[in-house]
Amino acid sequence: MSGDALVFYSSVDNAQAWRSALIAELPDLDVRIEPDVGNPADIRYALCWTPPAGFFARFPNLQLVVNLGAGVDSLMQRDDLVPVKFARLNDPGMEAMMASYVIFAVTRYARDIPAFERATRRGEWHYIHPRPLFEIKVGVLGLGELGAAAAKALAAMGYAVWGWSRSPKEIPGVTARTGREGLERVLAESDIVVCLVPLTPQTHHLLGAAELALMPRGAKLVNVSRGALVDEAALVEALRSGHLAEATLDVFETEPLPKEHPLWSLDNVLITPHVASITVPELAARDVAESIRRVRQGLPPLHEVDPRRGY
Incomplete structure (x- = not known):
């Protein structure tokens, strides 16, 4: 009208x-x-x-x-x-799509698929004994609607799931924490960290060099929220040094990701063009x-x- x-x-x-x-x-x-x-x-x-x-x-x-x-x-x-x-x-459609992407990214690491992909390119039969999912600790940063749905889905699959959020949350199967101490504990205890925190002035570069250093050597990062939550220069350094073994990135500080960006040259990074959820x-x-x-x-x-x- x-x-x-x-x-x-x-x-x-x-x-x-x-x-x-x-x-x-x-x-x-x-x-x-x-x-x-x-x-x-x-x-x-x-x-x-x-x-x-x-x-x-x-x-x-x-x-x-x-x-x-x-x-x-x-x-x-x-x-x-x-x-x-x-x-x-x-x-529900947005939540389901995000959960499916997070499940894919986490399970790809949990089942050592990047190692098998590299072995395939080398023409090499490379056996890695699978770990049971309950041994794999996944930290989900951000427990809003999308983060809670992803955390709940991962817990239902059998992963050991930690969560972190600004305010306390209760999610079945998820050990939820808050505050700076809670963030540091989740980072330090997780094999795989999934970032689903909303971007605000307070969360800009939430994961910088100090926070990435708290993660166990060989840990993996999945960012499906906003690129500016992670200090990209610190991330590149952590991936180059081997402190972080892998990263799956759907979001970036500048999108599309510039062709000259160093992330393109790292073979331990999977890049997708902001498609985790629509x-x-x-x-x-x-x-x-x-x-x-x-x-x-x-x-x-x-x-x-x-x-x-x-x-």
Whole structure:
């Protein structure tokens, strides 16, 4: 309807699929896809993934911004947003995709697959006796919706799972810790560390040279949250020295990862292009529609973000 429209922007998502999914959930919603936004004054809601600088400044009546993903750090740093309600997406499809990626990355290391991949390239029959999963300690940093789902799935498979988060959490099969001491213990006790912490000013370079040095020699790192959580120069050094044996990285401080970046040259690094989890329109549109209904009634949206915390 005129005067109650949503603008959609994403350079990687299927805009028409999102339009269809949103209208199926909320038939009266006027969905406009950038750049065809019509009268900017009509826009009340925005569903976006990393829009360009100045994008939001055109919409004087904006009330709700929903981020097309779980991490909202890019929205917190903008100067083109008036005070609005922020929400992030969280849907079963996103959780399942993230858990599947984490299970793949952790199990690839638990079953020594990189060693077999290298042996295959050498044409060598290289036997390594498998370790039972309960002997393999996995630390999951960040126990929000995505982190909790991944930790729970790993525990259900039989891994020994530690978790770390800002606030105390109770997850079946997971030994959860908090605080600086808790972080140091999880790093020191884990064979494999999975990073799913939201990026905030407090977590920028959460894993620097000192933190990476706490991990046991030969440990592995999986980062599926944000690249800036890890000091990449310190990570490269830890991987080159052999202190860290392997890393699976889906996120980077600069994306796409520059061609000259030293991570490309390391054969103990698996690089994927920020694909660990994506939003599924048919599932996530339900949450977006419900958030819009709530905002229309003067209520907070689902999965509201606290700008002071950054998540």
